[in-house]
Amino acid sequence: MNFVLSPEHEAFRASVREFAEAEIAPHATEWDRKHHFPVDVVRKMGALGLFGLAAPEEFGGAGEDGDFTSLCVAIEEIGRVDQSMGITLEAAVGLGINPILTYGTDEQKQTWLPDLVAGSALAGFGLTEPGAGSDAGATATKAELVDGQWRINGSKQFITNSGSDITSLVTVTARTGQREDGRAEVSTLIIPSGTAGFVVEPAYDKLGWHASDTHPLTFTDVLVPESNLLGARGRGFAQFLAILDDGRVAIAALAVGCIQACLDLSVQYAGERTTFKVPIGAKQGVAFQIADLQVMAEAARVLTYKAAALKDAGRPMAEFKQAAAIAKLYATEAAVTATRIATQVFGGYGFMEEYPVARFYRDAKVLEIGEGTSEVQRMLIARGLGLPVE
C-alpha cells in the first residue's frame, strides 16, 4: 500500500504551483470580476504540457511518462488559486481531448489532437440539453445521414470551452435513429467551430466560474461529413458514460484544490486577525473549524488519488467507477462545506469580493452539479452496491 505520491509527482506539483502562483493567482480576481477568459494563459498551460499529461507523444503529449494522477495534480494546483482555470483545464482534457483520444479514428486524432494537446485550441463536449441533464439519454438533438453528410438539428446547454476564440470543435451527442428495442440510437459527432448553422449563443451569467467559457449552442441544418462520426454509431450513450467516469475524478481533484485553498487562506487569516486582543485562531470555536478543513482536504485527497491510482493501475472498470463516484461525491460536498467555513472564518471580509474566499464560495456550488450531480453519484454508488435503486 502506498499513500504518498512519487517524488516526480511532488516535483510536478511544485512546478505547477509555481506556475499557478505567478501566472494565474495575481489576475484571478480581475478575470472573475470582468468575466474574462484568458486565452493566453490557456496557451501557457499548454506550454507547460498540462493538456497532454494523458496523451501519447505523437500528438505532443507526455506519452508513457504521463498518467492520470499527474493530471489530477495539475487540476488540483490550478484549482487551488483559480477554480475557473481549473475547470478550463479539466474540461479541456476530460471532455475535449478524451473523447477524441479514446474513440477517434487515426485521421480524427491527427486532425484535432496536436492543437488541443498544445493548448492552442480547445474542444467542448455537448451532452446536456434543455430537456436532458441528469437524464442524458433523453437527448433530443437529431442527426440524419443525408447524401454522405450528417444533418444536425437541435440545441445543447451549459457547454464548457465551447465558444472561446480558440475553440476548434465540439463533440455532441445526437439521436441518429431508433434501436430494435424502440429506444433512441445515440451517437457522437464532431462539429468544427464555424460550421454553417452552428451558433454559439452568448455566454451565461453564472453564479461562479466567471472566467470559464460556458455557452448554449444551437444547430440548424448543420452539415458535417459522414466521417465526423466519433466512435461506433449507436455507442454515444456508452461512450459518454465512460468519459464521465474519468471526469468525475478530475472534478474531485478540482474540489481538493478548493478545499486546500480554504484551508491555506483560513490558517493565514486566523493567525493575523485579532479580536479581544488575541488572534482569532486562539479561539477554539475558530481553530476547530479550521482543523476540520484539514480533515476534509486530506480525506478528499486520499479518495481522489486512490481513484486516479486505480485508473493508472488499470484496475477493473467496476472498481474504478465506484471509486470515482465516491471521490466526486465526497470531495465536492466537502468543498462546498469548506467554502462556507472559510467565509465564516473571514467574517464580514469573507463576504467581500476583495477576498478570494468570496470567489471560492461562489465557485464551489457547481462542483456538486457538473459531470453528474450529488444525487446521481449516490444513485451510482447505490447501484454499485447492488441495491435495486430506481
Added chain:
Amino acid sequence: MKIVVCVKYVPDATADRKFNADNTVDRVGVQGMLSELDEYAVEEALKIRDGDESGDAQVVVLTMGPADARAAILKSLQMGADSGVHIVDDAIHGSDSVGSSLLLAKAVERQGADIVLCGMASTDGSMSVIPAMLAERLGVPQVTFASEVTVDGNTVRVRRDGDAATEVIEASTPLVLSVTDQSNEPRYPSFKGIMAAKKKPVEEITLADLGVAAGDVGLEAAWTKVEAYAERPPRSAGAIVTDEDGTGANQLVEFLAAQKFV
C-alpha cells in the same frame, strides 16, 4: 557546441536563515533551492541549444556545494539541461568567491565549453563577481549582465542595459556570459521534463578530480572572513503623521528628507 551553466544552490529566502558556529552560512540544515536568478542562465542556455542548427549542442549544469545542492542540478535537468556536474567535497566548506571561482574554472576546463553561462548574481552572496573571476581564470572574454543574447556561429551579441545608456557588445566564443532577469522567461518544469531528468547523468567530482589542493579552498584559504553577524532588528512601529491642521504633507516630506529618501 557545449554550454556549461553555473548554477548555485542557495538557502530559500522565504525560510529562516541560519549561520554555523564559524560564521558561515548554514547551507546544509536549511531548505535550499536553485538560485532564482540562475534560472535565467539555464533558460538562456536551453534557448541557445535549441536554436543551434548543428543539433549536437548540449547543456551541462555545474554546481559547487554540499550534497543537497544536487537539487539545483535536478531542477535544471527538469527544465531541460542534458547533464550535470556536482563539485562536492568536505574541504569546500567556507570557500569565498576566490576559492569558488577556482573550483568552477577547473571544472569548466575539465568539461571544455564554448559558452559558460552564469546568473547576474547569486541570491544569497550576490557579489556578482564569479563570472568575471571565472573569465579571468579561463583566459576568455567576459560579457556580463546581458539582457538580450543572440548567438550566430562563434559570435555572441548581447544587449547590456545601463542606467545611462544601452550597449550592444559582441564577443567570440569561448567566453563567459552572465544574463539578467530581463533576458528571458524561465520555463517551469513539465511532467515530461521531470520524468526525463530521472535518467540524465549527474557526475560528482571532488577536489582530487580537479587537481586542487584542499588548502587552496575553504574557510582557511578565504580572502574574506565574516567576523560577526547580527540579526536584522525587528521592524519598529514607524511614525504616523496625523493631518490635523493641513501641514501633514509638509511633515511627511520633512520625515523623508530627514531619512535622506528625498
